[in-house]
Amino acid sequence: ISFDVYDVLSGVNWGTASFIVTVTTDGVPEPFDIPAGSDAIEFYGNTVLLNLETAGIAFTLGGQEVEVNFTIADNPDYVCDEANILEELLDFTIDPGWKVDFVVWDTLVDISCVFDTTWGIDGFGDSFVVAIDTTCDTTITEAWTPTLTFGATYEGTPGYDPGLDVAAPPPGPGPCQSAFVIEGGTRLTSDYRGLMDETFEWILTCGDEAGTLIWFPDEIPDGINLVMNGYLDMRTTDHYDYNAGDVILINMYRDIISLKAGWNLVSVPVEPIDPGIDAVFVEPIVSVLPEEIRPMWREIIRGNIWHYNPTLRRYEPVVNVESGKGYFILSPVITSSHMEMVIEDTETTYVEVIDTIFDGNISFTVPGAPVMTFTERLVRGWNTLGSVYNFGGVPISDWTIDPEGSLTGGLLFSYNTGTSGYDRETGVKAGIGYWIFVMPPYGFDYTDVTIDAGILAKRLPVASAIENPDWVADISVSSDDGTRMLTIGLDENATDNYDASFDLPIPPVLPGAFDAYILESDEFGRYAVSVKKEGSWTLCINSPAVIQSDAELYILVDNRWTSIQNPVSVPAGEYLLKTDAEDSAIPAEFALLPNVPNPFNPTTEIAFDLPNECRVELSIYNALGSSVRTLVDETLPGGHHTVVWDGRDNAGKPMPTGIYFYRLTSDEFTSTRKMLLLK
Known part of the structure; x- marks a missing residue:
C-alpha cells in the first residue's frame, strides 16, 4: 500500500x-x-x-x-x-485471483497465414475481436466470445465450487463440446482452484471435432507458470491445435528453480529485483532451517556457489546473478544426532540416531521480470549457458547462432544431480543451466547465441543416440565419491579426431568433485565415449579408484599391463588402456616423431615415445629461439603419446606464418624437430 x-x-x-x-x-x-x-x-x-x-x-x-x-x-x-x-x-x-480465457475455434486455424492480425478485448472485456487470414489470401474479422475459463481464487478448490465454477450444459444433439473435467466426471466451462496452492492440474477434454484453442498470454500473471501437455509454455504462444477427443493437461507451477541434494547447475530466467546471491540463492535455502543454525549454514552455502569463467577456464565465486548464465550450487544435506536408550531384556544400551534437518531438496521462485530473450557471447571451448522464461523449452534449431556452424555437433548438456553426470539436451528450459561447446569458424574468436522464448512453442526433440561401434567396452570407475561410466570402442569408420556419430565429449568437472574421463589431444580434451579406428586410450582420474570393464581390456600400472575384467585399484593419475596386452609393449627407446601434417594450418599432431615413466617437457619455439607454447610439462607413463598444437601461443594468440621448432626434453633425452606453419 x-x-x-x-x-x-x-x-x-x-x-x-x-x-x-x-x-x-x-x-x-x-x-x-x-x-x-x-x-x-x-x-x-x-x-x-x-x-x-x-x-x-x-x-x-x-x-x-x-x-x-x-x-x-x-x-x-x-x-x-x-x-x-x-x-x-x-x-x-x-x-484476488486470476483467470485465463479460452476461445475454442471449431476448425483448425492456420496461424502461419496471419499477416496483419489484431488481437484485443472489446470495451466490455467479454469478447475477443480478432482479424485473421485463414486462407493466406483473404482476411476475415470475427468476434469470439470466450467459451472456457480457468484460474485461481482464494475460495477455489479442486472440486466443484458453487457460485464460482460453471457447470457445462449436458450434451445435446450434435457434436460434444470441449470442457474441463474434475473428479467424479463433472464437466465445467469455468474451473477455479485455490490461489495459494503450490501446484495443480486442469484436465480439458476436447470435443468431437478438431479445432484450435486461442488465449492471451498477457492474462497469465507473473509468478506462475502454465505448461500444456508437459512441453508447451502458454506464456510463449497464443494457440494450440487439437484433434477430436484429445485430452489436454494444463499444469501450474510457482517455482522457477529446483535444487536437489548435491551439486546443481541452474539458471535464473528473470531479471532479479535483487541480483545478489543471498537474495536469489542463499536465503531461500536458509529460510527453511532452524533459526539457531542459519548463520553457520548461510556462510557455507554462500561459499559453494560458482560460475565458470570460460576465458580463464576456471570456477569463480559469484556476487551478482545475471540472466543468460549458468550457476553451480551445492545444496547441502544437514543432519544432527542424538542418543536413544534401548532396553533389551535387562540390558540397557544407547544408540545414535541421525535426524535430518534439511534433505537438500527445495524449490523456490525468484522475484523479477521474466526474461523472454537474451544474447550471450561465448568463447571457444566449454561455456555455461542459461535459459529464457520458457518452461516447455526452446530447441537449438530455433536459436540464432552468429557465426553459423559454431555449435559443433550440438554439444549441450545439463547436469544430473542424481548420477553426478551429464545428460545430453536438445534445447533449454527455464530454471536449468547448461554446458555448451562452441567452436567458431577460423577467423572468429567468439560466437553470439540468441535465444528467444518464442511465439511458436514446440516440443523439444529427443537427443539422437550415437552409433554403436564394431567393438565396444564399458568401463566402470568407482571412488568413495561416486562412479563414472566411460565407453571406448573401435570402428573402421572412426577417426582419431572427434566423430559426432561415435564420440561424446564431456564438460569440465565440478569444483572438488570426483572426475574420470578419456583424455584426447584435441579441442575437447575430455570424453565419456571415445571411438577410434585403432590405437590406445588414456584414462584420467583425480582420486583413488577401482576400475573394471566388461570387455578384454588392459591397463598399464607400474609398467605392467593388467586385465581390468577383474577389478583393479589404482591411485589418481593417467593410465594407458589397450585391447591387446601383447600389442601393448612399451617402446624400447625415446623418440620424437615428425609432426603431421607438415606444413600445417592451423593444427598439427606431435607424437613421441617414452620407454618408461618420466617427467617430460614438450615446447614450441619460434625461429628466434624464444619459447611460445608449452604443450606438455608433467610426468607421463611409458608408451606412445600424441599432442596437438593449435598454432597459438600460451596466451591463446594465433601465431604468424613461419618456421617453428618443437623440443622434447627429459632427464634422459632431448630432441628437436622443425615444422612450418603456413597460412
Whole structure:
C-alpha cells in the first residue's frame, strides 16, 4: 500500500508517517496499528510504502473489507509555525485471483497465414475481436466470445465450487463440446482452484471435432507458470491445435528453480529485483532451517556457489546473478544426532540416531521480470549457458547462432544431480543451466547465441543416440565419491579426431568433485565415449579408484599391463588402456616423431615415445629461439603419446606464418624437430 506525498513549500516530515489498517472478515474487524518509525514503513522518493509482510498483515479470504487510515505531517514554516496534518482514508474489498480465457475455434486455424492480425478485448472485456487470414489470401474479422475459463481464487478448490465454477450444459444433439473435467466426471466451462496452492492440474477434454484453442498470454500473471501437455509454455504462444477427443493437461507451477541434494547447475530466467546471491540463492535455502543454525549454514552455502569463467577456464565465486548464465550450487544435506536408550531384556544400551534437518531438496521462485530473450557471447571451448522464461523449452534449431556452424555437433548438456553426470539436451528450459561447446569458424574468436522464448512453442526433440561401434567396452570407475561410466570402442569408420556419430565429449568437472574421463589431444580434451579406428586410450582420474570393464581390456600400472575384467585399484593419475596386452609393449627407446601434417594450418599432431615413466617437457619455439607454447610439462607413463598444437601461443594468440621448432626434453633425452606453419 503506497501514497505519494508532496509539499513544495516546507517539505514533508517523513518520520511522522503512520498507518492504521483495519481488516474486516465476516463482519469482525481486526485493526493493525503501524506507528511512525516502524520498520514496515518505507520511503522511495516522494512515495510512502507500507510493507504488509513486515507489518504482519495478510489478506487471506476473498470478500475481506480493508480500510487504510494514513497520517503524515509537513514541517513548520514561516507561513504556519505549526505542522499541518494530512490524513487520507482508503478502503477496498479483497477479490484476488486470476483467470485465463479460452476461445475454442471449431476448425483448425492456420496461424502461419496471419499477416496483419489484431488481437484485443472489446470495451466490455467479454469478447475477443480478432482479424485473421485463414486462407493466406483473404482476411476475415470475427468476434469470439470466450467459451472456457480457468484460474485461481482464494475460495477455489479442486472440486466443484458453487457460485464460482460453471457447470457445462449436458450434451445435446450434435457434436460434444470441449470442457474441463474434475473428479467424479463433472464437466465445467469455468474451473477455479485455490490461489495459494503450490501446484495443480486442469484436465480439458476436447470435443468431437478438431479445432484450435486461442488465449492471451498477457492474462497469465507473473509468478506462475502454465505448461500444456508437459512441453508447451502458454506464456510463449497464443494457440494450440487439437484433434477430436484429445485430452489436454494444463499444469501450474510457482517455482522457477529446483535444487536437489548435491551439486546443481541452474539458471535464473528473470531479471532479479535483487541480483545478489543471498537474495536469489542463499536465503531461500536458509529460510527453511532452524533459526539457531542459519548463520553457520548461510556462510557455507554462500561459499559453494560458482560460475565458470570460460576465458580463464576456471570456477569463480559469484556476487551478482545475471540472466543468460549458468550457476553451480551445492545444496547441502544437514543432519544432527542424538542418543536413544534401548532396553533389551535387562540390558540397557544407547544408540545414535541421525535426524535430518534439511534433505537438500527445495524449490523456490525468484522475484523479477521474466526474461523472454537474451544474447550471450561465448568463447571457444566449454561455456555455461542459461535459459529464457520458457518452461516447455526452446530447441537449438530455433536459436540464432552468429557465426553459423559454431555449435559443433550440438554439444549441450545439463547436469544430473542424481548420477553426478551429464545428460545430453536438445534445447533449454527455464530454471536449468547448461554446458555448451562452441567452436567458431577460423577467423572468429567468439560466437553470439540468441535465444528467444518464442511465439511458436514446440516440443523439444529427443537427443539422437550415437552409433554403436564394431567393438565396444564399458568401463566402470568407482571412488568413495561416486562412479563414472566411460565407453571406448573401435570402428573402421572412426577417426582419431572427434566423430559426432561415435564420440561424446564431456564438460569440465565440478569444483572438488570426483572426475574420470578419456583424455584426447584435441579441442575437447575430455570424453565419456571415445571411438577410434585403432590405437590406445588414456584414462584420467583425480582420486583413488577401482576400475573394471566388461570387455578384454588392459591397463598399464607400474609398467605392467593388467586385465581390468577383474577389478583393479589404482591411485589418481593417467593410465594407458589397450585391447591387446601383447600389442601393448612399451617402446624400447625415446623418440620424437615428425609432426603431421607438415606444413600445417592451423593444427598439427606431435607424437613421441617414452620407454618408461618420466617427467617430460614438450615446447614450441619460434625461429628466434624464444619459447611460445608449452604443450606438455608433467610426468607421463611409458608408451606412445600424441599432442596437438593449435598454432597459438600460451596466451591463446594465433601465431604468424613461419618456421617453428618443437623440443622434447627429459632427464634422459632431448630432441628437436622443425615444422612450418603456413597460412
